[in-house]
Amino acid sequence: MKVRVGFLGPLGTYTHQAAHEYFQDSVIYNERKTIAETLESLETLDYAVVPRENSIFGSVIETFDGLKVLKRGSIQDEVVLKIQHCLVVKKGARLSDIDCVISHEQALGQCQKFLAERLPSATTTGMISTAAAAQKVSKSQTLNVAAICSEICVTTFENLEILVRGIQDQNSNYTRFFVLGRNPDINPSFTHALLRVTPQRGCTDSDTTFDLTELLKTIDLSVIHIDRRPAPVSEPFLDTYFLEVVSSSKKASEWPEQLSQSISRVRGKGYLVEIIGRW
Amino acid sequence: MKVRVGFLGPLGTYTHQAAHEYFQDSVIYNERKTIAETLESLETLDYAVVPRENSIFGSVIETFDGLKVLKRGSIQDEVVLKIQHCLVVKKGARLSDIDCVISHEQALGQCQKFLAERLPSATTTGMISTAAAAQKVSKSQTLNVAAICSEICVTTFENLEILVRGIQDQNSNYTRFFVLGRNPDINPSFTHALLRVTPQRGCTDSDTTFDLTELLKTIDLSVIHIDRRPAPVSEPFLDTYFLEVVSSSKKASEWPEQLSQSISRVRGKGYLVEIIGRW
Numbered sequence: 266m267k268v269r270v271g272f273l274g275p276l277g278t279y280t281h282q283a284a285h286e287y288f289q290d291s292v293i294y295n296e297r298k299t300i301a302e303t304l305e306s307l308e309t310l311d312y313a314v315v316p317r318e319n320s321i322f323g324s325v326i327e328t329f330d331g332l333k334v335l336k337r338g339s340i341q342d343e344v345v346l347k348i349q350h351c352l353v354v355k356k357g358a359r360l361s362d363i364d365c366v367i368s369h370e371q372a373l374g375q376c377q378k379f380l381a382e383r384l385p386s387a388t389t390t391g392m393i394s395t396a397a398a399a400q401k402v403s404k405s406q407t408l409n410v411a412a413i414c415s416e417i418c419v420t421t422f423e424n425l426e427i428l429v430r431g432i433q434d435q436n437s438n439y440t441r442f443f444v445l446g447r448n449p450d451i452n453p454s455f456t457h458a459l460l461r462v463t464p465q466r467g468c469t470d471s472d473t474t475f476d477l478t479e480l481l482k483t484i485d486l487s488v489i490h491i492d493r494r495p496a497p498v499s500e501p502f503l504d505t506y507f508l509e510v511v512s513s514s515k516k517a518s519e520w521p522e523q524l525s526q527s528i529s530r531v532r533g534k535g536y537l538v539e540i541i542g543r544w
Numbered sequence: 545m546k547v548r549v550g551f552l553g554p555l556g557t558y559t560h561q562a563a564h565e566y567f568q569d570s571v572i573y574n575e576r577k578t579i580a581e582t583l584e585s586l587e588t589l590d591y592a593v594v595p596r597e598n599s600i601f602g603s604v605i606e607t608f609d610g611l612k613v614l615k616r617g618s619i620q621d622e623v624v625l626k627i628q629h630c631l632v633v634k635k636g637a638r639l640s641d642i643d644c645v646i647s648h649e650q651a652l653g654q655c656q657k658f659l660a661e662r663l664p665s666a667t668t669t670g671m672i673s674t675a676a677a678a679q680k681v682s683k684s685q686t687l688n689v690a691a692i693c694s695e696i697c698v699t700t701f702e703n704l705e706i707l708v709r710g711i712q713d714q715n716s717n718y719t720r721f722f723v724l725g726r727n728p729d730i731n732p733s734f735t736h737a738l739l740r741v742t743p744q745r746g747c748t749d750s751d752t753t754f755d756l757t758e759l760l761k762t763i764d765l766s767v768i769h770i771d772r773r774p775a776p777v778s779e780p781f782l783d784t785y786f787l788e789v790v791s792s793s794k795k796a797s798e799w800p801e802q803l804s805q806s807i808s809r810v811r812g813k814g815y816l817v818e819i820i821g822r823w
Contacts, residue, residue: 435778477767477770487753
């Protein structure tokens with residue numbers, strides 16, 4: 266049976282593109298409407314791909330809220346995608362044919378310079394998503410409408426081609442994605458791990474206030490990213506922390522043991538802690 | 545001249561209520577449309593009040609994005625408000641008069657149990673904000689419409705009264721607000737400070753990867769909250785961190801000196817660091 270991969274849809278999104286860069290054409294893609302549903306798809310599918318953070322907009326809150334209550338599977342890899350907006354047209358259309366450009370408002374905003382210089386007289390219209398814009402162009406009977414969307418749209422929808430690639434004003438727009446597996450294939454020489462840590466009242470020295478400095482001293486590993494979200498409990502202002510730790514040991518062979526000792530130390534201080542990813 | 549306070553409007557919001565709990569009736573309130581505009585109002589107003597985090601929904605991203613580029617003023621205090629939804633009606637209306645309840649969808653959703661038990665046959669209608677719902681009831685010619693909104697709405701809009709207070713299903717819904725001053729009155733015995741820290745490439749040992757554990761060891765103060773947002777530079781995945789530190793010294797008199805030494809140590813390692821609040 267073919268491997269099945271859930272992703273945040275619809276078809277043609279940048280998450281679809283990230284999933285495709287990772288799994289190529291060897292799998293069956295299953296779109297999901299929300300990040301929560303994508304993560305829950307691991308109950309039945311083999312893999313799931315969700316956005317983790319964008320270099321301009323920051324962490325994706327829905328993903329971390331989903332990871333708070335993840336029931337099945339774990340993170341097994343990460344994909345970084347450069348967000349390259351493309352000007353996509355009906356096959357055969359030239360730049361001089363275009364008098365209308367459609368896309369999500371955010372994408373239109375990110376390509377203002379290109380539009381002003383190369384298509385100064387074209388009108389722009391906002392759509393619900395970049396993928397919806399590509400689909401509309403694909404179904405159009407005329408050559409005068411172009412979409413701003415991801416590269417993968419030209420293989421997802423029919424009769425489309427890329428006229429200009431990388432038309433965004435700002436070149437440093439990247440998104441990181443998590444690849445989760447239902448029964449993950451952990452790389453035995455993994456160097457990164459994601460820890461989910463929730464302090465319990467009473468597990469810190471002062472008995473009332475959580476101290477992150479003390480927690481990191483107890484973990485005693487290199488922490489390269491941190492995110493916090495309200496813990497899934499009714500106690501106000503109790504947070505769950507997501508800590509990405511990396512192997513700092515010169516001897517790579519010692520790292521799994523270091524990680525395991527770190528978890529024991531943190532549990533010993535009364536924190537709830539789980540490893541929810543290794544890659 | 546009377547003191548002027550900017551807040552995230554419109555009138556009747558929970559931020560308005562938090563500002564009122566702090567400054568009472570002694571000041572002039574100036575509503576602003578966005579959090580960015582509220583923070584920028586410190587160029588001309590004396591104080592500004594913005595939401596920092598909610599115990600259910602987490603940190604308020606717009607506030608931290610505004611603090612990244614704060615040009616004028618600093619945080620001088622914090623207010624914690626219990627979010628108490630009230631059933632507000634035209635003066636004289638009784639529960640049996642109500643056949644329609646209006647509010648922001650989120651507030652309606654948070655009071656489902658109350659509505660099902662006490663107003664089972666009333667219809668509900670979503671509005672753009674809880675304050676807009678209160679205003680609509682205030683202008684209504686009939687007694688059959690109630691709003692779910694903050695307590696302060698009954699003093700902000702005319703002809704209203706609170707029929708039932710605290711009608712939310714979940715009782716532990718709190719929001720913390722920052723109070724910023726254009727020329728802040730720093731309490732000389734302040735115990736909290738908010739540090740804004742941006743790593744520079746090359747300021748960490750490994751030269752490529754930021755290590756939060758090393759940063760916190762260098763700071764060597766108790767860190768009780770942390771937030772991260774993309775740094776206001778074009779380099780992808782470089783973050784600005786907001787660290788709330790507290791006095792851990794038994795001798796309170798040593799704390800300002802401890803804080804100042806901590807800042808020097810962090811600067812010595814090449815980080816950009818500013819104290820943007822003391823309270």
